[in-house]
Amino acid sequence: MLERTLKKGRTEVTFILPADTPSGPVSVVGDFNGWRPGVHTLKARRDGKRSVTVALPSGSVQCFRYLAAGDYWFNDESAGDMDGPNSRLHT
Structure with missing residues (x-):
């Protein structure tokens, strides 16, 4: 799941997955x-x-x-x- 937050000149995109899948x-x-x-590794949330x-x-x-x-x-x-094998995100 993706969440987008608009900021001045940028969009903050939060990439969200279940805790254990995969x-x-x-x-x-x-x-x-x-x-x-490893640059953007997902971390556990509350x-x-x-x-x-x-x-x-x-x-x-x-x-x-x-x-x-x-x-x-x-x-x-x-x-x-x-886009081919990749997901494509429009900000």
Whole structure:
């Protein structure tokens, strides 16, 4: 799930997943971090989910995917758009 918060000149996007699906550490990787795993790792929240927030330029298009333990790549269906194998996010 994605949550967007508009700020001056940027959009803060919060990437949210259940606490245990998939199990183990999960990173969101994409255009905004050079597709480097571990830069934006989801952390546990009090509500039983895990998330990470990334500030992105407003009006941009960013491709991303999640990377879980065991080299398991997956998309965020709530992004609503795809670019090949990647989720696409419009800010």
